[in-house]
Amino acid sequence: MLEDVERAVAGTEPVHVRRDVEVERLWLDATSWVDVARGWLAGADEMFEALRTGVAWQASQLFRYDHWVEERRLAAFWRPGRPLPHPGVAVAQRALQARYRVTFDGCGLIHYRDGRDGQAFHRDTDMRWLDETVIAVLTLGAQRPWLLRPRTSHHDHSPGRGATHDLSPRSGDLLVMGGRCQADWEHSVAYRPREHVGARISLQWRHAHRRGRPFAGASYRAPLNYGTSR
Numbered sequence: 001m002l003e004d005v006e007r008a009v010a011g012t013e014p015v016h017v018r019r020d021v022e023v024e025r026l027w028l029d030a031t032s033w034v035d036v037a038r039g040w041l042a043g044a045d046e047m048f049e050a051l052r053t054g055v056a057w058q059a060s061q062l063f064r065y066d067h068w069v070e071e072r073r074l075a076a077f078w079r080p081g082r083p084l085p086h087p088g089v090a091v092a093q094r095a096l097q098a099r100y101r102v103t104f105d106g107c108g109l110i111h112y113r114d115g116r117d118g119q120a121f122h123r124d125t126d127m128r129w130l131d132e133t134v135i136a137v138l139t140l141g142a143q144r145p146w147l148l149r150p151r152t153s154h155h156d157h158s159p160g161r162g163a164t165h166d167l168s169p170r171s172g173d174l175l176v177m178g179g180r181c182q183a184d185w186e187h188s189v190a191y192r193p194r195e196h197v198g199a200r201i202s203l204q205w206r207h208a209h210r211r212g213r214p215f216a217g218a219s220y221r222a223p224l225n226y227g228t229s230r
Contacts, residue, residue, distance in 0.1 A: 131212030142198030
């Protein structure tokens with residue numbers, strides 16, 4: 001099925017994965033890494049416009065301590081077997097699964113409408129098994145700060161709040177977090193409420209190898225659940 005989609009896209013759409021793009025691995029520490037592929041997806045701006053106007057975006061909420069708060073971003077999710085929001089989603093998923101030799105349950109889509117939307121430092125603890133994960137993040141649209149910091153700096157109140165890396169992906173750039181990145185590091189899409197910032201769409205694929213001790217957190221589950229693959 002995905003082979004047919006890829007051939008259709010190659011014949012009728014400018015969206016495709018650039019196979020000759022260099023993938024640079026950034027080691028955050030001895031067991032955590034991020035792969036960076038600049039310009040990985042061709043036709044990213046066309047795909048951005050199609051998703052921005054064609055996806056049924058929804059607001060979601062997170063439970064914080066003792067109450068629900070609305071996230072400052074919009075979200076959607078695609079699973080195999082459902083209508084594709086854009087053929088390029090399947091093309092990208094196929095390429096990622098082949099490269100990292102994992103199976104993804106689907107693709108999460110996040111829409112940051114402007115600089116008032118963003119995401120605070122966090123780990124994807126709802127995956128439960130954090131010792132060895134693969135999380136691919138494909139950016140479409142505006143460039144935004146994309147920060148990383150070790151967990152030990154979570155009480156830092158400096159402007160960058162302890163960030164040690166800013167990968168700032170552009171439209172078509174791919175970032176893939178792996179190893180113990182979710183166990184030992186946090187990532188964030190920085191808010192820019194006082195700046196003129198264009199819209200950004202993030203496509204996310206997540207896989208957790210069920211190794212080590214599962215994360216023991218709160219009993220609630222986030223309303224937007226990406227799933228965990230074996």
